[in-house]
Amino acid sequence: MRTKIDYGIDLGTTNSAIARIENGKPTIKKSDMMMDTMPSCITYNIKKDILIGQSALGKLKTDRTNALKHFRKEKSNTYIEFKRTIGNDSKFLSSNMGKEFSSEDLSAEVLMKLKSFITDEAVKSIVITVPAKFTMVQKDATVRAGKLAGFEHIELLQEPIAASMAYGLNSDYKDGMWLVYDFGGGTFDAALIKVEDGIMKVIDTEGDNWLGGKNLDEAIVDQIILPYMEKTFAINDIINDVDKKEILRDAVKFYAEECKIQMSFKDNHNILTDLGDLPFEDENGEEPYIDIDINQFIMENTFAPIFQKSIDICKDLLKRNNLKGPQLATLLLVGGPTYSPILRKMLKEQITDKINTSIDPMTSVATGAALFASTISVSEEVMEQSRDTTKLQLEIKHEATTVEEEEMVNIKILNEKTEGTIPDKVFADVVRGDKAWSSGKKQISGKATLVDIQLNMGASNTFEVILYDEQGNKLECQPNSFNILQGINPGQATLPYHIALEITDRIQGKDILTALKGLEKNQTLPATGVTKGLKTQKDIRPGMASDEIIIPFYQGDYYAEGTTAIHSTHINEIKINGEDLPSLLPAGSDVEITLKVDRSEQMTASIFFPYLNHTEQQTVEIIQGKSVSKEWLENEIIKAKKIAKRLQEENNSKEVGKIIGNINGIAEQLEHKGGGDSGKLEVQDNLLKELRALDKLDSETEWLKVEKELKDNFYDLDELLNRIKSNGDEGGLKMEAIDTHMEEFRVKIEQIIKEKSVIHAKELIEEIDRLDFNIRDILAGPQMDISLINNINSNFSSTNWKDSNKARTLLNQAIQSINSGNVSSLRPILIQILDVMDRDDAEKVTGKLTR
Known part of the structure; x- marks a missing residue:
């Protein structure tokens, strides 16, 4: 019986893998094709059989090639890259099965297939890795997929953190800053990790859920293969037809992927097809083929812009943490594309030459997930299901990870969970897996017994617990082993957003x-x-x-x-x-x-109302994401262009120009990829990123206006006070208190200008204008309030009100006070009226902002 989870799965966009702890070491479990990884691909055939992995990928290639015969995209029963829409309400229709599947359904099939590679025990608990940039919505969907796959206890772990664990166990670098560069098949993640004496702490993460090896494949197709075919054959009708071009692109992507892999290890590669491999004729009746010689120079021109996006993300991550590449202790490479010599050269030139390649980039995530799993206890529910109460039941408490050479283990017999007779005296011998150390026999009972154990450094230490009775006869027990990870401590999870x-x-x-x-x-x-x-x-x-x-x-x-x-x-x-x-x-x-977030990012909110002395508590359920239409995206792109154009007119900066270029690229991307849910989600994410950047720039542009208003209003007030003092007509004003306010304003203005805080500037403008208004009011007397009330009443219908009913009620009260001669009560009512009035209208009425 395992007391720790011990199993880890890398659920990848293009490939997946499973690993478990065996004899204290993480071991990748081979697929049914005897491979370390399995394609995350599924097909439902006409017999309603489910094929997963390499055989499904072969079917996908056949389907895409056959589509060239008539350039008609049939409804596919084969699916890949569905991880990109997990957490969204996208559906995949299978005509062979006569039903729709969600991304979670398909991900569950992959998880079940990986689980089937374990034949010697039932796997109920699992650690599943997710990209660092996955949202709560996507993580929640991943957990649902795990539940559908039959796992009862699921823990999630960020992919770059898993990889750092795989590296850190045997690393000589037990101190310093690590940068994990994780370029996967469909996502890119970067994680900055601080390590002190083997204890890891995630400092910051960044990434792009739409950047990965898939982009490299598409670049080879669009920049190398299709231009060659256009030049060599008469295929203009295909190229100019969006649907036909997409069918051709899909069919040749497999050649692009093979080229990408080969060029990671070779200087040259020939992309070659035989006649008939592309089953269609061009406009001249010729059968097209591909015969292109590729070298590293061609690859660099093709790949460099894509890799640069990921490197820029790393640079930004370092910059916002006040770090530079040379300060890193090491840079860890994760993911198949990181084998590329082009990428490694770029990383050395732009980040650091301390690139570590000691771990397998393809399996490090699954390996690290298993290591992490060895530190997480199996849930009580799963433990109870697997108990064999005919054996002596033990409770073994210990630190799952440590950087010390020795640890203490707490062992006791669980009398209430053991059936049958328990010997009067029971002895335990704790033996390390390498047989080089044992504790010797120690008597144990229903009370805790402490056992000091010695650990091998920089290793996952497995210990066997052997029980004996007083006569030296062995006794069966459960659990009969435990594991302690020495040399690295992954620390606690952090919020990625x-x-x-x-x-x-x-x-x-x-x-x-x-x-x-x-x-x-x-x-x-x-x-x-x-x-x-x-x-x-x-x-x-x-x-x-x-x-x-x-x-x-x-x-x-x-x-x-x-x-x-x-x-x-x-x-x-x-x-x-x-x-x-x-x-x-x-x-x-x-x-x-008050919002509480646990380790699994489950949230509970407490809402307290002091007025009622009452608290409401609710669990914050995570809702599924919604698909968006191409038309909606087109409208949002138009809106974004208008905002960008306005900002360009107000502040013609390079950054605005860059954003405009990005938005134009997103519009092209929509035309190119907007047919499927994945493409539309990618466009939406990219567009929202630019809209956030526009928001930031808008605030910076607004600062220039607010700064001027702040200074002007202060100088106006200062000039008013100087006139009052020079005329000697203070009219009951407490000038000493006013002078104190003015000095406070000067200090605040200096600090606000330094920080360029729009919000604080506007708040201070309100304070200045309120003082200005009060001074003028004292000098003018009650007649000013009466005049303002009458003015507001006359223009009521043309005024923009936040709450017109409340405004009318307050105005009626004010008019009644005027008619009764009770003008001393006007000021509080006037303040309330201005508070429900639109800001601009209030400024017009009073000449100053009053709230």
Whole structure:
């Protein structure tokens, strides 16, 4: 019986693998084709058989080649790269099975196939790796796939962290900063890891879920193979037809992939097909073929722009952590494409020459996952299922990982879980797997016994527990072994994204992403985030289900905070209505939100209402992502272009020009890849990235305007005060207090300009203008308030109100006060009226901002 999970799976976009701990060491389990990895490909044949792996990939190649005969894309029953749409509501229709499958369904088939390679025991617990940039939605879908595959206990691990564990166990570098460069088949991840005495801590991660080996294959097709075929054969009708061109591209991708692999190990390669391998005729009746000599110079021109994208991500990761390449202790390569000599040369030139190739880039993730699995205890539910109570049941407690040479193990007999007679005296001998050390016999019982054990350095140490009775007869026990990983400690999981709220910011006048304090990117899990200072926008009446407070939660990347919330990943929202509350919750009431995130990124929210002294607790369920249409994307691209054009007119910077170029490239990408769900999701992700960048630039452009307004308003107020002092007409003003405010304003302005904070600048503008308004009001007397009330009333219908009903009620109160001669009560009412008025309109009415 295993007490630790011990099994790890690398569930890849193009290839997958499984590993387990055997005799203390991680071992890749061979596929049914005796390969270390298996293609993540599935086909359902006409007999309703399910083929997975190499045979399915062969069927895919046949299907794509046969499509050339009539240039008609038949509904396929073979699927690959479905990991790219996991967590989304995309469906894959199989005519042979007469049903649709989700990405989770197909991923579950791959997981079940990998599990079938284990023939000597049932596997109920598993560690599955995911890309560092996977969102909560995608991770939740991966867990669902694992459940569908029959796993009862599932732990997720980021791929670059798994790879670093595979490397770190035998590494001489037990201190320093590591950069994991993980270029997989469909995704790219970079992880910055700090190692101190073998204890690892993830400092920061970055990546691109749409950058990988697939992009290299497509580059060979589009830049080498298709241009050759256009030049050699008459295929203009095919090239100019989007659907036909896509069929041809799919058919020749296999030759591109083979070329990519060969050029990772050779200087030259010939892409060659026999006549008939491409079963169609060109416009002149000739049968096309491919015969292209490839060298490393051609490959470099083709691959360099793609690899550069990944290197730029690494540079940005280092820069935002105040690091440079030479400061790295090592750079770890993960993924098949990292065999490329072109990439390795670029990394040496631009990042560091300390490139490590001691681990197999193809299997390091699965190997590391198994090592990590050896540190995670199997769940109690799974443990109970596998107990053989006829054997002496033991509880063995110990550190799963350590950087020490010696550890203590706590052993006791579980009397209540053991059937039959337990000898009066039981002795345990703990023997290390290499037989070079044993503890000697120690008596154990229902009370804990401590055993000191010695570990081999830099290894996964397996220990056998052998029980004896008083006469020296061996006794069967369960568990009868345990494992301790010496030399490296993976530390705790961290958040790869900000966990954030969508909050309406009255200063900026838009809904922005605001990270919860304590749940920012790279926080160690489990973690707790707290947000205070929020206000309800309307009354919530008790018992009224229609009166709702909606609290949306999002995931945002490193640069997303402060940008428009809809440009980030929506996790879900919590709704609280009048039926949940004991009594009336007035508009403007305080709300405090506490969000707890556990190691598996499951979330529980507590919403506290101080006014009611009442707390609501809810689990934040993760919702599935939605597909988007090509038409919606086209409209969003048009909107993005308009925003970019406006910013270019306001601030013609190189960065705006770069974003405009990127948006134009995304529009082309939509035409090229917008037919399938995966392509549309890729376009959407890329577009949202540019929209976040536009948001940032918009804020920077806004800063120039806000800075001018801040200075102008302060100088206006300062000039007003100088006139008052020079005229000697202070009119009851407390000048000493006003001078103190002005000095405070000067200090704040200096700090705000240094930080370029738009939000703080606008808040200070409000303070300055409020003081300005109050000074003018004191000098003018009650007549000013009366004049403003009458002016607002006359222009009520043309004013933009946040709440017109509330505004009308307040105005009626003010007019009644004027008519009754009670003008002393006007000021509080006027402030409330201005508070429900649009900011621009309030400025027009008062000449100054008053809130």
